[in-house]
Amino acid sequence: MNCTIEARKLVLGYSGKIISTCLDIVISEPEIVAIIGPNGSGKSTFLKALSRLLPPEAGSVLLNGTDIHQLSPKKVARLLAVLPQSAQAPGDMLVRDLVANGRAPYIGLFGHLSADDQAAVQSAATATGIADLLFRRLDTLSGGERQRVWLAMALAQQPKILMLDEPTTYLDVHHQLEFMKLVNSLHRERKLTVVMVLHDLNHAARFSHRIIAMKKGEIFADGKAGDVLTVPNLRSLYGVEATVVTMEQGGFEHLVCLPHDICSSYGA
Structure with missing residues (x-):
């Protein structure tokens, strides 16, 4: 049975300071979803809200149609698992x-x-x-x-849903690829929905079915890699000039993003 998570008109913030407004998404099928965007765009805050770790200022997060904050922690944990950015033990x-x-x-x-x-x-x-x-x-x-x-x-x-916050940040290239391939295999074998915050655009392009791009606390774009990772979008999101090409590996095609310059007008 699929598990659905939905954000409805979500407003998020800390100590009264609003970070994000009017966030609306529905994830209803087992897929890999990457959340991308520049530093400070609200990616991790959004993931925390979807994970029940951050109560919203307004709006709601629904897990299988029920407000996630109305469910017991144990019930949520049987459906949704979270791997935070800097887990400690x-x-x-x-x-x-x-x-x-x-x-x-x-x-x-x-x-x-x-x-x-x-x-x-x-x-x-x-x-x-x-x-x-x-x-x-x-x-x-x-x-x-x-x-x-x-x-x-x-x-x-x-769980039915696995949420990962920048899971490859402290890993070298070999272990990044190893981890991403492992997540992809687990998604296929266990029919897991995976929602993860990523900085590496090429990991997002290669391993995700859907990309949600955030900018200044709002959803800037939402769709397949080819629809989100475009030259104009990367220019607007990150202030970089990039070349986006299609690469074939092992019989599969995926996008590769090659940033090569900084836009002088970015942030103007």
Whole structure:
């Protein structure tokens, strides 16, 4: 069964300062959605609101037709998992224990992992390629390994929707591609809806089905990569001149964005 998340006339802000206004989107099919835009455009704020981490100033976020803030945290967590930008955990914690935290929405009063919980942890570890790391301490892992462990914790929730905030920021090129390909595989195999904030336009172009571009707190464009990642749009969004070309790899075509100069009139 598909899970739908919807923003209706969303107004967002912090401490009375309005960041975004009149945000309207519907995500109703299992797809990969990338949220892009310049720094300060409201991308992460929007993701936090969709994730129930930030109450709106006005408007609403609906999860399967119900206001997400009217649902219990456990009910939301059984449908939606979030991987924040800078996730933290004690360095001496075992990988197994961190992944098991993903079962919190299902664990009963006494906090014991059932056979189903243990199976979900093992399944998440296998899917993310960390099964051989389960008894390692977090502080012995590389950056790429740690990111896969956090992803495994989110998968252990068995969500329908996965939300990621700049998941490749601290990774080198190899591990960025490895992580993005893993997310793409999980989307296909588990029919996951993935909503992620990305800075890398080429990752957005290659791995997402839909791109939402934000500018100054508003949705500037929303559609397929070819409709959003155009030369005029990139000029308006980022103040850069770019060349956008189509590349074929492995029988699949995707766009590649090549920024090459700064617009002198940007922000004027």
